[in-house]
Amino acid sequence: MGEHPHTLKSLDDALDVHEDVKAAAKDATRDDPATVVVGGAGLSGIQSAGEVAEFRDRHNAPIDVVLVEALPEIFPPGDSEIQGALRHRLEERDIEILTDDPITAATADHIEFDEREDLAYDVFLWTGGVTGPSELADVDLDAEHNRLQASSNLQTGDERVFAVGDCSLVDQGDDEVAPPTAQAAWQAADVAAENVARAIDDRPLRTWTYDDQGTLVSIGETAIAHDVEVNGVAAPVRTFNSTPAKLLKKGAAARWIAKITSWSRAMKAWDAL
Numbered sequence: 001m002g003e004h005p006h007t008l009k010s011l012d013d014a015l016d017v018h019e020d021v022k023a024a025a026k027d028a029t030r031d032d033p034a035t036v037v038v039g040g041a042g043l044s045g046i047q048s049a050g051e052v053a054e055f056r057d058r059h060n061a062p063i064d065v066v067l068v069e070a071l072p073e074i075f076p077p078g079d080s081e082i083q084g085a086l087r088h089r090l091e092e093r094d095i096e097i098l099t100d101d102p103i104t105a106a107t108a109d110h111i112e113f114d115e116r117e118d119l120a121y122d123v124f125l126w127t128g129g130v131t132g133p134s135e136l137a138d139v140d141l142d143a144e145h146n147r148l149q150a151s152s153n154l155q156t157g158d159e160r161v162f163a164v165g166d167c168s169l170v171d172q173g174d175d176e177v178a179p180p181t182a183q184a185a186w187q188a189a190d191v192a193a194e195n196v197a198r199a200i201d202d203r204p205l206r207t208w209t210y211d212d213q214g215t216l217v218s219i220g221e222t223a224i225a226h227d228v229e230v231n232g233v234a235a236p237v238r239t240f241n242s243t244p245a246k247l248l249k250k251g252a253a254a255r256w257i258a259k260i261t262s263w264s265r266a267m268k269a270w271d272a273l
């Protein structure tokens, strides 16, 4: 995709996107709005498009938000129920969705598609695909896009090296790998830590299978919950939004902050989550 799009991995990336969206809106008018294009409609792309729409509505800014996905439907790993719910919410927030046509190139001011006409943009955010850190590019282990292949015990081709999270492709059988999500990274990390200790003691390693505890997706100030388990119990409704979904999403973020700091820090951050 070249050097033109923003990518989104760190806080600095997010602040850069924010600054560019703000500057583009400042130069735009109602007759000539700024166009913000988000490429890739996975978790990151959907939530980013939602945040830009939230910014637009909060500041009454002249911005068109366009979400582009190569495959026929947004959130490709999801089932049709959550895909439909997400599409409904995104369209309700006046986000234009373009599917079924991949972005093939990006210049400094427009993107090109396989079939569609070129689309001019003011800000382009690329979220179409997870890449591992550049430090892994020259490592002599099986990898794809800087993500290390690991077996279900989290061990890579070198038995001294374990991999979890976004920098890994952890075998889940049937040619599947674990998803690049916080939920998967967290689960795998516990098993990897134990397996490092087991390897040192020359004990058999545990295997790990991803346990999907549901999906929580925010679209600005709203959220959608799907197939969610709370403390191991499935929620009575499969897909829901509004306040319960928003509280669950905020609760998951607060729980993470509490785990790495304290509940008082988590509660102080509540309004900003």
Ligand SMILES: Cc1cc2nc3c(=O)[nH]c(=O)nc-3n(C[C@H](O)[C@H](O)[C@H](O)COP(=O)(O)OP(=O)(O)OC[C@H]3O[C@@H](n4cnc5c(N)ncnc54)[C@H](O)[C@@H]3O)c2cc1C
Binding pocket: 008, 009, 043, 044, 047, 048, 133, 135, 164, 165, 166, 167, 180, 181, 182, 183, 184, 185, 216, 217
């Ligand atoms: C916009 C966005 C929205 C998302 N939404 C969700 C969601 O709703 N739910 C969900 O489950 N997942 C979500 N994800 C995915 C989730 O954030 C990742 O899957 C998860 O953070 C992966 O954890 P990790 O520990 O592998 O990597 P990271 O969280 O990226 O942590 C890697 C750490 O390593 C550090 N590091 C990098 N290089 C070096 C180096 N050379 N030396 C030392 N340290 C280094 C980095 O600074 C970073 O702190 C989202 C991701 C994005 C970008």
